[in-house]
Amino acid sequence: DSGVTQTPKHLITATGQRVTLRCSPRSGDLSVYWYQQSLDQGLQFLIQYYNGEERAKGNILERFSAQQFPDLHSELNLSSLELGDSALYFCASSVDGTPRDEQFFGPGTRLTVL
């Protein structure tokens, strides 16, 4: 158990819908990262937050957005869902959000879009 929690574990929804994935970082970690793991694209970095502010952005679609709240939990919002958005979405956290800092991964949320 990494100490990072993600809810829900599984999510099944239809095309065109909107979902919210939630992540709670390890106690004391200030930075949160989101990754997408799909059969087509492999593991891809989406976005990073540090203490409530966006720090780095990767291959995140405009239909996706994220935020980190004052209590440091983070939410990833996916809208206008398409079949290709079906994937495992990981959240990771680290202490200070620097590259040397180990990222601890949560168990992931499996999203299925029908």
Added chain:
Amino acid sequence: AQTVTQSQPEMSVQEAETVTLSCTYDTSENNYYLFWYKQPPSRQMILVIRQEAYKQQNATENRFSVNFQKAAKSFSLKISDSQLGDTAMYFCAFILSAGPKNNAGNMLTFGGGTRLMVKP
């Protein structure tokens, strides 16, 4: 942009034997970190080992060791005395060691993975 390539989609090894997983990467930068992550059937991503590019000494963690060849941009993982619990997907990953506010420096870039099966 940085790329990471794992040329072996699948490998198998007999229990107690040694296996080496290959990884190559491409970057024009000089300072970075390299990682091997393990993803067992539970799907949890677990850090196996980490190497800092400025360190010439190869990292070792118990039965896991790396062969880091900076000039060749190669970073292989050796698993000794393989155990059934080592069965998993293994991902090589790269991150630039830029400052905390450098956008590119905070992105872990992963290879496509190698599926390792340890046979009894």
